[in-house]
Amino acid sequence: MIVSKIMTRNPIFIHPELSLTDTRSLMDREKVGHLPVLNKNNELAGLITRADLIKAGPSPATSLDMYEISYLLAKLTVEKVMVKNVITVQEDEVIEEAARIMADRSVGCLPVMNGSLLTGIVTDTDIFHFFINAFGARHQGVRITINFKEKPGQLAVFAGAIAENGGNIVAFVSSEGDDVAHRRGTLKITGVSRALVEAAAQALDHAEVEDIRE
Numbered sequence: 169m170i171v172s173k174i175m176t177r178n179p180i181f182i183h184p185e186l187s188l189t190d191t192r193s194l195m196d197r198e199k200v201g202h203l204p205v206l207n208k209n210n211e212l213a214g215l216i217t218r219a220d221l222i223k224a225g226p227s228p229a230t231s232l233d234m235y236e237i238s239y240l241l242a243k244l245t246v247e248k249v250m251v252k253n254v255i256t257v258q259e260d261e262v263i264e265e266a267a268r269i270m271a272d273r274s275v276g277c278l279p280v281m282n283g284s285l286l287t288g289i290v291t292d293t294d295i296f297h298f299f300i301n302a303f304g305a306r307h308q309g310v311r312i313t314i315n316f317k318e319k320p321g322q323l324a325v326f327a328g329a330i331a332e333n334g335g336n337i338v339a340f341v342s343s344e345g346d347d348v349a350h351r352r353g354t355l356k357i358t359g360v361s362r363a364l365v366e367a368a369a370q371a372l373d374h375a376e377v378e379d380i381r382e
Contacts, residue, residue: 171266172259174298175280175288181206184213184247191246192221202277204286205250212279212286214250224249256281259288267295304339304356310365311381313354315345317374323353329368335360352378 181204182191195201195218205214224244256279257266266278270292280288300306316322327337339356346352357365362382369377 169263169298170259171257171261171263171278171280171290172288174263174294175259175290176294177288179204179279179286179289181286182216182246183207184245184250186246188221188224188244188246188249191216195221202289202291204254204279204289205246206286210286211284212254212256212281214246214252215254215277215279216246216250217276220249220251254279257290258282263295263298266290270295302339302341303354307338307356307358309338309356309358309382310360310362311354311356311379312365312369312377313352313379314369314372315350315352315376315378316372318345318349318351319373322372322375326368326372329371330357330360330365333360333364335364 180194180198180200182194184205184207186194191203195203201218203216204212205216207213255269255273255275257269259280259282270276270278277289277291279286280290304311314326323340330337335357336359337355337357339354341354343352343354362380366377366380369375369380
């Protein structure tokens with residue numbers, strides 16, 4: 169799946185000259201934690217987050233009163249505190265690559281581009297929702313994790329046994345096994361019993377059931 173399928177399209181954006189006070193109010197009102205910043209030509213110029221607003225505020229040990237703090241924040245503009253070298257992805261990027269970038273670069277969102285045009289934003293929350301769906305977490309059924317032997321046809325044999333008994337695999341996620349000879353598969357299956365799923369897995373060649381639950 170690609171990023172454009174899970175991103176927020178036409179995200180709320182601001183301009184560099186907006187004050188931090190107004191930016192905070194906008195984030196609170198729209199319940200967002202990230203705002204792309206566009207210049208007068210509607211080109212991506214930066215990104216500002218709630219964390220940036222907190223950093224821009226005075227230290228908790230400041231002697232300023234709340235009115236003085238509000239005055240200073242009202243004078244300070246987004247341009248002064250925004251991230252200017254923004255990490256972005258194109259809207260046809262695959263979701264797992266976007267997730268890798270966010271994890272490796274420790275960022276909570278990525279503006280999504282079509283060429284040089286901002287078309288959306290993808291956040292860590294969007295990624296979480298995607299993986300919830302990928303694992304079939306919202307479906308009732310049997311969840312099983314199997315350490316498969318890296319051998320052609322193993323999954324087909326298992327899936328065939330499930331289908332022959334009226335079951336349906338609603339989610340499948342594959343990952344590295346404990347060694348190069350194995351792969352780990354996590355499946356969510358509906359329409360059959362836990363006992364039948366476990367028996368189908370145990371009938372596989374050199375496969376280990378690592379976890380099974382309903």
